[in-house]
Amino acid sequence: MAETRRPARQTRPPARPGGSPAAAGTPGTTGTVLTTLACLAAACAALLLALSTGGGLTPSVLGDPGALVRYGLPLARTVHDLSASLAVGGFTVAALVLPHPSAAWSRVVRAAGVGAGAWTVSALAVLVLTAMDVIGAAPGAAGFGAQFAQFAQEIDLGRALLVTTVLAAVVATVGAAATRPAGSAWGAVLSVVALVPLSLSGHASGSASHQTAVSSLGLHLVGVTAWVGGLAALLIALPLTGRRAEAGERAVDLPAVAARYSALALWCFAGVALSGVVNAAVRLGGWSGLATAYGALVVAKTAALVLLGALGAWHRRRTLPLLATSPRAFWRVAAGELVLMAAATGLGVALSRTPTPVPEDVPGADPVSDLLGETAPPPLTAAxxxxxxxxxxxxxxxxxxxxxxxxxxxxxxxxxxxxxxxxxxxxxxxxxxxxxxxxxxxxxxxxxxxxxxxxxxxxxxxxxxxxxxxxxxxxxxxxxxxxxxxxxxxxxxxxxxxxxxxxxxxxxxxxxxxxxxxxxxxxxxxxxxxxxxxxxxxxxxxxxxxxxxxxxxxxxxxxxxxxxxxxxxxxxxxxxxxxxxxxxxxxxxxxxxxxxxxxxxxxxxxxxxxxxxxxxxxxxxxxxxxxxxxxxxxxxxxxxxxxxxxxxxxNRRRDRAAERDGGRELAQYNAMLARLADHDHDHDRAPEQPREG
Known part of the structure; x- marks a missing residue:
C-alpha cells in the first residue's frame, strides 16, 4: 500500500494580540515596549540633569513642601506632556494620515485614547502637586482642603490646570468611543483645545509681552505634541502596515503613510522653531540672558531641535526611499528620533521650572501696560x-x-x-x-x-x-x-x-x-x-x-x-x-x-x-x-x-438650448399661449343659456 503524505503545513506570520499578523520586517509588541521605556528613561534623565544644573531641586527657604513636590511635580509634568503628545499626535495621524477602516487606524486611535487617559491622571497629579507647591503644605495639613479648593477655583494657574484635567478626560471619552474618522478629528481638535490653558500658565502668564508669549507658547505646544505624538503613533501603526488587508479593511501603504507624516512633521518643526525663537526672545531679554541657567537650558533645547531637524532631513533622504524593502531601518531611526524627542520634552519641563532672566512682573510698571500685557501705545492720532x-x-x-x-x-x-x-x-x-x-x-x-x-x-x-x-x-x-x-x-x-x-x-x-x-x-x-x-x-x-x-x-x-x-x-x-x-x-x-x-x-x-x-x-x-x-x-x-x-x-443658457433644439421651448410656449387665446375666444362666443322659470 502506497504511503500517503499529508500536505505540508503552511506557516503564518506571528500574530499580534488581537489576531492580526505583524508585517514582515517590523518589530512587534516587544519593540514598542522597549521604545516606550527608553523614551521615559531619556525624558527623566534629561529632566533630573537639567533641574540639578538649574537649581530646580534645591529646597525653598520659605514654605518648602518637601521632596515629594520637588521631584514628583517635574516627573508628573513629564508624564503629562508625553501622554498629551500621544493623544494629540495619535488623533492627528488617525485623522490626516491613516486610511479608514484599517487595523492600523484602530490601533492608533486606541493608543491615543490610552494616552488621553494617562494625560487625565497625570494632569490631576500635576494639579494636586502644584497646589502643594503654591500652598507650601501637604494634603494632610490643617486647612489644606479649603486652600486647595480656593487654588483650583480662584487662582488663574489652578483654574488652568483644572480645565486641562477636565478636557483631557473628555478627550479620553471621545477616544474610547471613536470608530470613524470624524471621531478622530474631534479627538484631535479637543486635545488641541485642552492645550490652551497650559499656554496661559507658567512663564507665559507674566505681564511682559503677554500676548506674544501666550501665542508663541500655544503654537509651540501644538507643534511639539503633534510632532512627537505623531511619530509615536506611526511607530505603533508600523507593525500593521504593508500586509494584506482583511475583509472590510483597507490596505495601509507604509511609504505613503510615512510621506504624509513627514510633511506634517516638517510643518511642526517650522512651527516649533519659530515659536521657540519668539518665546526665547521674550524671556531671555537679550543675549546676556544666555549666560544664566535658563539660557543654558534654552541652548540645550535648541541643540536638540537642530539635531532633530538634521535627523529628519537625513530620514527623508535615506530611509524613506527604503521603506518598501527595509522597514526595520526606518524603525531604528524613528525610534532613536523619538527617544531624543522625549529627552527634549524633559528639558522643556525643566525649563518651565527655572526662573527666567526677565522678571515676569515688574514692580512699579505702568498700570495700563500691566493690564494690556504689553507696552501701551502713544496717544491716538490719525497718522x-x-x-x-x-x-x-x-x-x-x-x-x-x-x-x-x-x-x-x-x-x-x-x-x-x-x-x-x-x-x-x-x-x-x-x-x-x-x-x-x-x-x-x-x-x-x-x-x-x-x-x-x-x-x-x-x-x-x-x-x-x-x-x-x-x-x-x-x-x-x-x-x-x-x-x-x-x-x-x-x-x-x-x-x-x-x-x-x-x-x-x-x-x-x-x-x-x-x-x-x-x-x-x-x-x-x-x-x-x-x-x-x-x-x-x-x-x-x-x-x-x-x-x-x-x-x-x-x-x-x-x-x-x-x-x-x-x-x-x-x-x-x-x-x-x-x-x-x-x-x-x-x-x-x-x-x-x-x-x-x-x-x-x-x-x-x-x-x-x-x-x-x-x-x-x-x-x-x-x-x-x-x-x-x-x-x-x-x-x-x-x-x-x-x-x-x-x-x-x-438668457445665454436659453439661447444655447434654442440653438440645439431649433427653438422648441419657445415654440411650445407660443403654442400654449395660442391655446389659451382660443379657449378665451370660444368662451366669449358661446350663446347665453336661457334662465329657467
Missing amino acids: RWFTQTSPDLLWLLIGAGLLVGYLLGVRALHRRGDRWPAGRTAWWVLGCLALLFVTSGGPAAYGRLSFSAHMLQHMLLTMAVPPLLVLGAPVTLAMRVLPARRDGSRGAREWLMEVVHSRYLALVGHPLVAAALFAGSLIVFYYSPLFELALRTHVGHELMMVHFLGTGYLFSSVLIGVDPGPHRPAHPLRLILLLATMGFHAFFGVALMQGTQLLAADWFSQVAPGADLLADQQRGGDIAWGIGEVPTLVLVLGVAVAWSRSDTRE
Missing part, C-alpha cells in the same frame, strides 16, 4: 492709526498663511494651463492685507484702549474684511488645486468637503441663521460680561476675533458668495435680508449713541483714566451707525451685479 503696530503672532501666521497658500494655488493652476480670474486674486490679497492691518496694526494697538477705537476695529473686521475674502472664492480654488486621496484616508481636500457639506454648516449657513448670528451677536456680546472678558483676557480677545470674522464671512457668503455651500436665497430675497439686517445694525448704533449705560466701565476707566467714557462710547455708536453704510452699499451693489450676471447666464 498713528495707520503707522502704530501691535503684532499678534497668531493672526500674523493666519493672514500670511492664507495669502501665501492662495497665491501658491493660483500658481499651481497656471502651471498646469488652467485659468483663474485675476479679480478674485486681487480681492483675496486685499482681504488678507486688511485682515493683517485690523489684527496687528493700529486697530489692534488702540482697540482695547477706547470704545470708539474698538468699535472701528470691530466694524472693519466683521463688515469690511469678510466681503473681500468671500469674493476671492477660496473653496473653489482649493477644490481645483488640492489632490484627492484614493486609499481611504482624509487629507485637506476631503476634510474641506466634509465641512462644506456638513449639517452644522448647513444650519449656521442658512440665510436666516447667518443673519441672526451676524446681527444678534452684537447685542449678546456687548450687553453681557463677554465684552469685558474679551478685553481682559487674551483667549477671550482671540475668540472674539474669530467669532466676528466668521459670522461676517457667513453673512457675506450668503449674499455674494460663489463658493459651494449651503442654500442661497433668490436675489430679491437677498436684498430684503440685507436691508433688514443692516436696519437692525443701524438700530444698534443709534442705541449706543443715545444710551447712558457704560459698557465695560471698569476696564475703560483703568486703561483711560480721566477720559469722558460716555462721550467716547457715543462716538463708537456713531461709528457703528455710519461705517455700516459703506459696506452695506458695497453688498447691495454686489447682490445687484450677481443678480444681473445670473440673468445673463440664464
Whole structure:
C-alpha cells in the first residue's frame, strides 16, 4: 500500500494580540515596549540633569513642601506632556494620515485614547502637586482642603490646570468611543483645545509681552505634541502596515503613510522653531540672558531641535526611499528620533521650572501696560492709526498663511494651463492685507484702549474684511488645486468637503441663521460680561476675533458668495435680508449713541483714566451707525451685479438650448399661449343659456 503524505503545513506570520499578523520586517509588541521605556528613561534623565544644573531641586527657604513636590511635580509634568503628545499626535495621524477602516487606524486611535487617559491622571497629579507647591503644605495639613479648593477655583494657574484635567478626560471619552474618522478629528481638535490653558500658565502668564508669549507658547505646544505624538503613533501603526488587508479593511501603504507624516512633521518643526525663537526672545531679554541657567537650558533645547531637524532631513533622504524593502531601518531611526524627542520634552519641563532672566512682573510698571500685557501705545492720532503696530503672532501666521497658500494655488493652476480670474486674486490679497492691518496694526494697538477705537476695529473686521475674502472664492480654488486621496484616508481636500457639506454648516449657513448670528451677536456680546472678558483676557480677545470674522464671512457668503455651500436665497430675497439686517445694525448704533449705560466701565476707566467714557462710547455708536453704510452699499451693489450676471447666464443658457433644439421651448410656449387665446375666444362666443322659470 502506497504511503500517503499529508500536505505540508503552511506557516503564518506571528500574530499580534488581537489576531492580526505583524508585517514582515517590523518589530512587534516587544519593540514598542522597549521604545516606550527608553523614551521615559531619556525624558527623566534629561529632566533630573537639567533641574540639578538649574537649581530646580534645591529646597525653598520659605514654605518648602518637601521632596515629594520637588521631584514628583517635574516627573508628573513629564508624564503629562508625553501622554498629551500621544493623544494629540495619535488623533492627528488617525485623522490626516491613516486610511479608514484599517487595523492600523484602530490601533492608533486606541493608543491615543490610552494616552488621553494617562494625560487625565497625570494632569490631576500635576494639579494636586502644584497646589502643594503654591500652598507650601501637604494634603494632610490643617486647612489644606479649603486652600486647595480656593487654588483650583480662584487662582488663574489652578483654574488652568483644572480645565486641562477636565478636557483631557473628555478627550479620553471621545477616544474610547471613536470608530470613524470624524471621531478622530474631534479627538484631535479637543486635545488641541485642552492645550490652551497650559499656554496661559507658567512663564507665559507674566505681564511682559503677554500676548506674544501666550501665542508663541500655544503654537509651540501644538507643534511639539503633534510632532512627537505623531511619530509615536506611526511607530505603533508600523507593525500593521504593508500586509494584506482583511475583509472590510483597507490596505495601509507604509511609504505613503510615512510621506504624509513627514510633511506634517516638517510643518511642526517650522512651527516649533519659530515659536521657540519668539518665546526665547521674550524671556531671555537679550543675549546676556544666555549666560544664566535658563539660557543654558534654552541652548540645550535648541541643540536638540537642530539635531532633530538634521535627523529628519537625513530620514527623508535615506530611509524613506527604503521603506518598501527595509522597514526595520526606518524603525531604528524613528525610534532613536523619538527617544531624543522625549529627552527634549524633559528639558522643556525643566525649563518651565527655572526662573527666567526677565522678571515676569515688574514692580512699579505702568498700570495700563500691566493690564494690556504689553507696552501701551502713544496717544491716538490719525497718522498713528495707520503707522502704530501691535503684532499678534497668531493672526500674523493666519493672514500670511492664507495669502501665501492662495497665491501658491493660483500658481499651481497656471502651471498646469488652467485659468483663474485675476479679480478674485486681487480681492483675496486685499482681504488678507486688511485682515493683517485690523489684527496687528493700529486697530489692534488702540482697540482695547477706547470704545470708539474698538468699535472701528470691530466694524472693519466683521463688515469690511469678510466681503473681500468671500469674493476671492477660496473653496473653489482649493477644490481645483488640492489632490484627492484614493486609499481611504482624509487629507485637506476631503476634510474641506466634509465641512462644506456638513449639517452644522448647513444650519449656521442658512440665510436666516447667518443673519441672526451676524446681527444678534452684537447685542449678546456687548450687553453681557463677554465684552469685558474679551478685553481682559487674551483667549477671550482671540475668540472674539474669530467669532466676528466668521459670522461676517457667513453673512457675506450668503449674499455674494460663489463658493459651494449651503442654500442661497433668490436675489430679491437677498436684498430684503440685507436691508433688514443692516436696519437692525443701524438700530444698534443709534442705541449706543443715545444710551447712558457704560459698557465695560471698569476696564475703560483703568486703561483711560480721566477720559469722558460716555462721550467716547457715543462716538463708537456713531461709528457703528455710519461705517455700516459703506459696506452695506458695497453688498447691495454686489447682490445687484450677481443678480444681473445670473440673468445673463440664464438668457445665454436659453439661447444655447434654442440653438440645439431649433427653438422648441419657445415654440411650445407660443403654442400654449395660442391655446389659451382660443379657449378665451370660444368662451366669449358661446350663446347665453336661457334662465329657467
